[in-house]
Amino acid sequence: MARGRRPEETVGLRQLVIDAWSWLNYKPVMAEAGRPGSRAFPELAKTWVPPHELRRLAAYKVLASYDNNQAGQLAAAGGDASALERREPGDAAKLVDTALGYLLGSEQTITVEGADHAAEETPQPGAVEAAAVQDRLRKWADKELLTFRIQQAERAAVLLGDSVMVLAWNPAKQRPTLRVYDPGFFFPQWGDEDEDFPSRVHLAWELPADDEAGLKARVRRVTYELGPIAEGVGGEDVEGGGSTAEIRTYPWEPGRASNVTCYLTDAEWLLEDLKNGETLDQLPMDKAAYRVRPDGTELNRLDLMIDFVPVVHIANTIPDGGEPWGRSILARVLQALDELAATDSDSSAASATTGTPIIGLAGARLPVDRATGKPQELQVKAGAVWQLGETGRMDALDTSPQLAELRARVDHLLERIAANSRVTAAGLGTLDATEVPSGYALKLALGPLDALVGMMRLAREHKYRLLFKMVQRLYQAGRGEGWSSGETLPARLAWAPHTPTDRAAVLEEVVTAYGAGVLSLETAVTMLLEAGYPIKDASQEVARIRAKAEEEAAARVEEAASRRREPDGEGDREMSEGVTEQETGRASGSVGG
Structure with missing residues (x-):
C-alpha cells in the first residue's frame, strides 16, 4: 500500500x-x-x-x-x-486570499532564541552568539527575498494543501539560494525506515517539444538522495569489524563522525524513449542526459557534502496519522462553492427576465414589413408603442420574487461557506458592523478564525525551524563568512497578529506592569511588537531604550552639578554669598588662632 x-x-x-x-x-x-x-x-x-x-x-x-x-x-x-x-465570480479565490492574509499577518520576523538578551548589562550565556546568528539570518532573508518566497509558497499551500521549498548553495553568491516549486512536481520516495522525512526526493516535470530549437518532448528529474559516502569524495577510511567505511565530520556536529551524505542528480529523458512500466522511480539510466553546471561538473550523483535533503515540504494543515499531505482551505466547502456557482447562474438568468420581462399580447396590431409583407417582431425597449385593439391585453411575466429568493440563497450559502471553512463572516468582511453589539461579541465571532490560524501556523512551525537550520548548515558547509563550526542554533519564524489588536490597551498594560516591576523591559518590548507597534528588532529597541535612559540620567546629573557650580536666581545668589562669608570667617578664624 x-x-x-x-x-x-x-x-x-x-x-x-x-x-x-x-x-x-x-x-x-x-x-x-x-x-x-x-x-x-x-x-x-x-x-x-x-x-x-x-x-x-x-x-x-x-x-x-x-x-x-x-x-x-x-x-x-x-x-x-x-x-x-456556469458563472464563477471568484468566491474560491477570495476565500484563499483571505485565509492567506490572516495566516501571514502584517509581517514575518526571524527570531533566534536568546537573542533578545544580548543587549542586557550582563547577557546570558550564548545570547551574543544568538544575536549574531539572528542578524546574519535576517540579512540572508533580505538578499533572498524571503518575504516574497513565503508569499509564493504559502498561497500554494493554502490553495492546494501543499508547497515545496528547495535550498541550494550558490558558490558565486556565497549563500544558500531559495526556490519555490509547484507541489505537483514533488514526488517523495518513502522508505520502510523513513518516519518523518523521506531519504529520497524527486522533483520532476515535463518539458514540451520545441520545434524551432529542435528539441523533443522530454521529462526532467532532479533527485536528492541520502546514501553512504563514496570512496574518494572527502571522507576518511576507518577500519572496524573487518570492513572499510567512508566517514566525514560535519561542521555542525564536530564531535560526531557520519558516513551519510546527500547526492544530487539532474537528468532528462525523451518521452519517446520511455516504455510502459518505466515510471518516475524506474527511469532507464542508460538513456539519461545529465545536466552540467556552469563550471563543467556533471550532475550525476554529485556529493553535496551535507547529511540532509535540502527540501522542505509545507503542509497547510496538520496531516492525519500516516498522511504526509495537507488539506486545502477549499476542501470542506467545495460542494458549497459548486452550489453557490449554480445559484448565481440561476440568479443571472432570472435577472434577465426581470429586467426584460416576457410579455404576452392579445389583440395587438403588429406592424408589417413593407419589403416582405410579413408582420414584424415586437421588441421590449424604452419608448416602444404598441397598438392594441378594443379587446387587446398585455400580460408580463413577473420573476422578481424568484430573483429575490435566489439572492437570499446566495447569502445563505456564503454564510455556510464562511462558517464551515472557519474563516467566519467577520473574517470575510460580510458581517455588518452594526450587528456587533460589543468588541467582546466580535472576539467571539472571530473565535473559529483564531483557531484556524493557530492550527495553520502550528503546522508550519517545525517546517520553518527546519528551513533555518538548513540555511545555517549550508553556510557552514560552504564556509560562508562569519559562520564557524558548532551546533546549529534554533531559529523560528514569528508571525504578526492576524487580527487588529487594541494597541492603546496593550500599551497601558505594558506601562503599568513595567512600572510596577512585574515585567522585564525585554518582555514589555516583545508585547508591543506582537501588538503591532513598528518595532523591527526587539533587542535593538531594548538597547536604544536603555541608551536613552542612560543619556537622560547623565544629563540630569550634569544639570545638577552645573547648578551647584553656577548658582542662578536671587535665592541661589544669597545662598552663595552666605557660603562665601562662612568660608571667609573660617579662614580668618584659623589665621587669628
Missing part, C-alpha cells in the same frame, strides 16, 4: 476510496485521472507518472481550476457540456 493512502473499501460493485483527497470523490471528473484519452487530465496519462500519485495530481488541477474561475471548463472537459454556462 502506498504511503498516504488508506485501504479501499468495496461497496457493491464500486470502490470507495478513502484518502487525503476523498472530499473530491463526488466529482465525476476525478474518475478521468490517468485514463488514456482523457480530456480533463491528458498530462496524467504519461507513462512516467506513478499510478499512486494520480489522485493527488488530479486534485491539484481541480483546485487550481477553482482558483482561476475555470471549474466549469474542467467539468465540461470531463463530459458535462452544461458546465460551460
Whole structure:
C-alpha cells in the first residue's frame, strides 16, 4: 500500500476510496485521472507518472481550476457540456486570499532564541552568539527575498494543501539560494525506515517539444538522495569489524563522525524513449542526459557534502496519522462553492427576465414589413408603442420574487461557506458592523478564525525551524563568512497578529506592569511588537531604550552639578554669598588662632 493512502473499501460493485483527497470523490471528473484519452487530465496519462500519485495530481488541477474561475471548463472537459454556462465570480479565490492574509499577518520576523538578551548589562550565556546568528539570518532573508518566497509558497499551500521549498548553495553568491516549486512536481520516495522525512526526493516535470530549437518532448528529474559516502569524495577510511567505511565530520556536529551524505542528480529523458512500466522511480539510466553546471561538473550523483535533503515540504494543515499531505482551505466547502456557482447562474438568468420581462399580447396590431409583407417582431425597449385593439391585453411575466429568493440563497450559502471553512463572516468582511453589539461579541465571532490560524501556523512551525537550520548548515558547509563550526542554533519564524489588536490597551498594560516591576523591559518590548507597534528588532529597541535612559540620567546629573557650580536666581545668589562669608570667617578664624 502506498504511503498516504488508506485501504479501499468495496461497496457493491464500486470502490470507495478513502484518502487525503476523498472530499473530491463526488466529482465525476476525478474518475478521468490517468485514463488514456482523457480530456480533463491528458498530462496524467504519461507513462512516467506513478499510478499512486494520480489522485493527488488530479486534485491539484481541480483546485487550481477553482482558483482561476475555470471549474466549469474542467467539468465540461470531463463530459458535462452544461458546465460551460456556469458563472464563477471568484468566491474560491477570495476565500484563499483571505485565509492567506490572516495566516501571514502584517509581517514575518526571524527570531533566534536568546537573542533578545544580548543587549542586557550582563547577557546570558550564548545570547551574543544568538544575536549574531539572528542578524546574519535576517540579512540572508533580505538578499533572498524571503518575504516574497513565503508569499509564493504559502498561497500554494493554502490553495492546494501543499508547497515545496528547495535550498541550494550558490558558490558565486556565497549563500544558500531559495526556490519555490509547484507541489505537483514533488514526488517523495518513502522508505520502510523513513518516519518523518523521506531519504529520497524527486522533483520532476515535463518539458514540451520545441520545434524551432529542435528539441523533443522530454521529462526532467532532479533527485536528492541520502546514501553512504563514496570512496574518494572527502571522507576518511576507518577500519572496524573487518570492513572499510567512508566517514566525514560535519561542521555542525564536530564531535560526531557520519558516513551519510546527500547526492544530487539532474537528468532528462525523451518521452519517446520511455516504455510502459518505466515510471518516475524506474527511469532507464542508460538513456539519461545529465545536466552540467556552469563550471563543467556533471550532475550525476554529485556529493553535496551535507547529511540532509535540502527540501522542505509545507503542509497547510496538520496531516492525519500516516498522511504526509495537507488539506486545502477549499476542501470542506467545495460542494458549497459548486452550489453557490449554480445559484448565481440561476440568479443571472432570472435577472434577465426581470429586467426584460416576457410579455404576452392579445389583440395587438403588429406592424408589417413593407419589403416582405410579413408582420414584424415586437421588441421590449424604452419608448416602444404598441397598438392594441378594443379587446387587446398585455400580460408580463413577473420573476422578481424568484430573483429575490435566489439572492437570499446566495447569502445563505456564503454564510455556510464562511462558517464551515472557519474563516467566519467577520473574517470575510460580510458581517455588518452594526450587528456587533460589543468588541467582546466580535472576539467571539472571530473565535473559529483564531483557531484556524493557530492550527495553520502550528503546522508550519517545525517546517520553518527546519528551513533555518538548513540555511545555517549550508553556510557552514560552504564556509560562508562569519559562520564557524558548532551546533546549529534554533531559529523560528514569528508571525504578526492576524487580527487588529487594541494597541492603546496593550500599551497601558505594558506601562503599568513595567512600572510596577512585574515585567522585564525585554518582555514589555516583545508585547508591543506582537501588538503591532513598528518595532523591527526587539533587542535593538531594548538597547536604544536603555541608551536613552542612560543619556537622560547623565544629563540630569550634569544639570545638577552645573547648578551647584553656577548658582542662578536671587535665592541661589544669597545662598552663595552666605557660603562665601562662612568660608571667609573660617579662614580668618584659623589665621587669628
